[in-house]
Amino acid sequence: MATLFFFYFAGIIVLTSILVVALRNPIYSALSLLIMFFHVAGLYVTLRAEFLAAVQVIVYAGAILVLYLFVVMLLNVKREDRYHPQFLLGTLLGLTLLTEGLLLVFRGTVPEQPASVPAATGATQAGSSVLPLVGNTETIGEVLFSTYLYPFEIASLILLVAMIGAIVLAKKDIGGREA
Amino acid sequence: MNVPLSYYLILSAIVFTTGVVGVLIRRNIIIILLSIELMLNATNINFVAFSYYLQNIAGQVFVFFALTVAAAEVAVGLAIIIALYRTKASINVDDFQLLKW
Structure with a gap:
């Protein structure tokens, strides 16, 4: 069940974040970012960070995105915005970065399950x-x-x-x- | 049935890379700022995932601080955009090359 929720949220997050970059109209980009913020909040709930989920919705979706929409509508930019000439270079750099990150994830040792014994994870350390x-x-x-x-x-x-x-x-x- | 931590890291890497590519290939300043938000959210996902898997609340506190910085960044960034639009009537980054030699 948790896996199902994760894949739903992750799929929507990846899809909308690509849409933010790919869409021409800034308003549509901002709205897909709104959908992404809500799904990130959902992901926080599955990670038992309910307070951060609420803050994510209130601050990101409620304040920051409204500010963006205000500016988009204030400037009223209608002109078509073509991609930058360095499109190819940017995509190449992004793919390199992604490959590097994935290699690090797959080669490193990360805990696959939540720590079952909380006292063993540094409870005695300050901070x-x-x-x-x-x-x-x-x-x-x-x-x-x-x-x-x-x-x-x-x-x-x-x-x-x-x-x-x-x-x-x-x-x-x-x-x-x-x- | 728990989701492995590496899944969250992969998701975060994908979103972060999307943000980087967005900053590099778009010419609209507003979209560039939105891409920066994407990158900040990717790091936040990482923080919360590690906070859950290491059973340590500090990660969530740092997400809180990242949120504060994001809000400040948006306020200043949008003010800069408005000031730029007032001088050049454009939000295309190619139109602002005064400091470029």
Whole structure:
């Protein structure tokens, strides 16, 4: 059953991600990216990351993609967009990268099953916390506000800087002078 | 019946490569930014899969941070696109070669 779900989600993810790159109209690309985000959220649910699935839908599908659609419709670009002349080179590079990645996956040693003994996977190390049986959201919250408190504050700073930067970049003239 | 971890890695590799190819072959800046989102999502799939298979919550926390960075990147990137469109009335990357020698 889990395998069935995985192949459904994976198939749709691969299909829509290829469509994002292949489609001519930016609106269709953004919409297929929306479908991909939802299926990635589904994949997160099968991996028992319910909080991240919800965040994926709310932040990616709800905020980021709406921003993209706003800009696509604001700019109203109708012109046909041909592929770049370096199409062949790009595809070749992509295939090389894919082959390399797949070789690494097949030649490396990865755990094929979830670790059955959580205590053996570094529970005693600082900064790592074992997935307990309580809710996923509670666990993330506890780790985020204890071990990763400093990166969390940095993340808020990044968001503030990005907000100021976006306003400064997109505003027409600041303080009366031409931007 | 669990899915092997390597399946997730292969899926992530395919999506990431699609993003790389999209950045390289498209000329529309918006599509290029969408391809960057594809790559970020591929890494996020990897993080969550490893978090599940190693039974360690840290991977999910890092997905959270990646999400934050993605949101910031989108805000700044789209603002840059709007500023570019205002100066040249185009979002084709071939039209912006001022810094190219």
